[in-house]
Amino acid sequence: MNVFPPMLNERRFVPFLDEVDGTLCLPASATSAVIDEKARAYRLRFPLLLDEAKTLREQINASTHAPASCRFGPYCDNILGMNWRLPSGAIARIGERVVKTTTGYDWLRFLMHSGSRFGEPVDYVIRLRPDCGFTAIARFEGSPSALQACVSKLLHSGWMHWWDSVDFITEGRASSVRVAIHCVPEEAPIFAQQLEHIATSTKTQLTLQNHALSPLDALPDLVLKMTPDRVISLATELASEAVRSTGLCYNGVLHLYLSPGEDRAERTYALAQEVAPELHAVGGDWHSHWLPSTPPNITESAWIQTLEEAIHMTP
Numbered sequence: 576m577n578v579f580p581p582m583l584n585e586r587r588f589v590p591f592l593d594e595v596d597g598t599l600c601l602p603a604s605a606t607s608a609v610i611d612e613k614a615r616a617y618r619l620r621f622p623l624l625l626d627e628a629k630t631l632r633e634q635i636n637a638s639t640h641a642p643a644s645c646r647f648g649p650y651c652d653n654i655l656g657m658n659w660r661l662p663s664g665a666i667a668r669i670g671e672r673v674v675k676t677t678t679g680y681d682w683l684r685f686l687m688h689s690g691s692r693f694g695e696p697v698d699y700v701i702r703l704r705p706d707c708g709f710t711a712i713a714r715f716e717g718s719p720s721a722l723q724a725c726v727s728k729l730l731h732s733g734w735m736h737w738w739d740s741v742d743f744i745t746e747g748r749a750s751s752v753r754v755a756i757h758c759v760p761e762e763a764p765i766f767a768q769q770l771e772h773i774a775t776s777t778k779t780q781l782t783l784q785n786h787a788l789s790p791l792d793a794l795p796d797l798v799l800k801m802t803p804d805r806v807i808s809l810a811t812e813l814a815s816e817a818v819r820s821t822g823l824c825y826n827g828v829l830h831l832y833l834s835p836g837e838d839r840a841e842r843t844y845a846l847a848q849e850v851a852p853e854l855h856a857v858g859g860d861w862h863s864h865w866l867p868s869t870p871p872n873i874t875e876s877a878w879i880q881t882l883e884e885a886i887h888m889t890p
Contacts, residue, residue: 586668587658587666587668587698588600588656588657588658588668588672588698588700590602590698591672592613592614592617593672594617594619596672596673597619597702597703597704597705598655598672598673598700598701598702598703599613599614599619599621599700599701599703600656600672600698600699600700600701601613601631601698601699601701602697602698602699603630603631603632603657603695603696603697603698603699604630604631604632605630605631606627606628606629606630606631607621607624607626607627607631607791608627610624610631610701614703614706615706618705618706618708619703619704619705619706620703620704620705620706621653621701621702621703621704622641622643622646622647622704622739622757622789623641623643623644623647623650623653624641624643624789624791625637625638625641625791625792625793625794625795626791626792626793626794627791629794631699631701632695632696632699633794633864634794635650635654635687636690636864637794637795637798637864638650638794638795638798638828638830638862639651639688639798639800639828639862640798640823640826640828642739642740642742642755642789642790642792642821642823643739643740643755643789644740644823644825644826644828645738645739645740645741645742645823645824645825645826646736646737646738646739646740647704647739649826650687651683651684651687651688652702653701653702654670654683654687654699654700654701654702655670655671655672655673655683655700655701655702656668656669656670656671656672656683656699656700657669657670657683657686657687657696657697657698657699657700658696658697658698659686659693659694659695659696659697660694660695660696660697661693661694662693662694666697669682669683669686670682670683670700671700672700690867707757707758707759708759708760709757709758709759709760709763709785709786710739710755710756710757710786710787710788710789711755711756711763711766711767711783711784711785711786711787712753712754712755712756712783712784712787712790713753713754713755713756713770713781713782713783713784714751714752714753714754714781714782714783714784715751715752715753715754715773715774715777715779715780715781716751716752716779716780716782717777717778717779717780718778719750719811721777721778721779722743722750722751722752722777722779722807723807724777724778724779725752725773725774725777725779726741726743726752726807726824728773728776728777729741729752729754729773729824730803730824730825732769732773734766734769735825737756737758737766738754738755738756739755739756739757739789740753740754740755740790740823741753741754741823741824741825742754742755742790742821742822742823742824743806743807743810743821743822743824744819744820744821744822745810745811745814745817745819745820745822746818746819747814747818747819748814750810750811750814752779753790754770755789755790756770757789763785767783770783792821792830792832793832794864795821795830795831795832796817796831796832796833796839796843796863796865797830797831797833797843797846797847797861797862797863798828798829798830798831798861798862798863799828799829799831799850799854799859799861800827800828800854800859800860800861800862801827801828801829801853801854801857801859802827802857802858802859803824803825803826803827804827805827805857806822806823806824806827806828806829807822807824809822809829809850809853810822810829813829813831813846813850816831816833816846817831817832817833818832818833818834819832820832827859831846833846839865840863840865840866843863843865843866844863844865844866847861847863847866
């Protein structure tokens with residue numbers, strides 16, 4: 576029996592851009608410049624980017640989230656489908672051109688976070704968002720308690736769903752809160768007024784950069800997933816271990832950037848082991864593109880073994 580019949584390849588996704596549904600199919604090797612070129616012509620954008628120079632596959636492999644996940648959710652909610660090359664060489668179509676509405680095991684999520692164990696992505700179908708034509712970056716500075724209050728105000732405000740990102744940034748001993756806003760130009764003064772109100776009420780200093788580019792922080796060396804209430808405290812605790820960090824406050828994700836060096840993978844692993852007990856205690860986990868994927872848990876092991884046997888079956 577051939578587990579993957581010839582018709583499998585005939586059903587694969589072909590490149591397309593649907594300006595009505597806001598979806599785009601393109602190679603996993605595409606960079607942000609390629610995505611922007613295709614989407615901008617239809618006043619659309621893909622906000623979940625980490626690094627201008629890296630491929631989309633590399634970015635998704637580096638983290639489950641980007642700063643704009645605050646507003647638009649993790650990568651797995653914005654990748655609608657894939658052409659996936661299995662170890663046998665066969666290419667399977669996973670997902671559809673629309674947001675998933677059926678129940679069952681999420682193949683997309685599973686394969687996207689399985690490393691290269693079950694093959695590799697060839698093409699992605701990504702979900703685009705409207706390009707409103709104006710981006711601003713707000714930066715709040717102040718005492719640790721003032722910044723904590725600022726984040727709380729931002730996340731509990733009725734404006735919460737309008738912030739592209741709410742990030743707690745550390746660089747050495749300095750820390751700040753960064754907020755990205757994307758809106759139509761005519762509404763920018765309203766957003767500025769609200770941000771100024773938050774700065775005044777939390778006794779922080781606000782700097783607002785208009786007509787800015789969306790933040791691209793580069794690929795993190797280590798990603799820590801925890802509860803949102805722990806992001807700021809853990810970022811502060813680890814400030815001496817990293818050159819800089821970006822805490823995605825709404826999502827409970829911390830991106831750490833270590834100093835360059837040949838032993839970066841070793842230092843990343845050592846730091847991950849140091850914080851792992853604390854993360855696991857609250858149901859969190861860690862990930863690094865420098866290191867192999869963590870092994871599956873006991874519950875999934877038997878199912879994964881069956882899947883591997885099916886994938887490697889020959890006619």
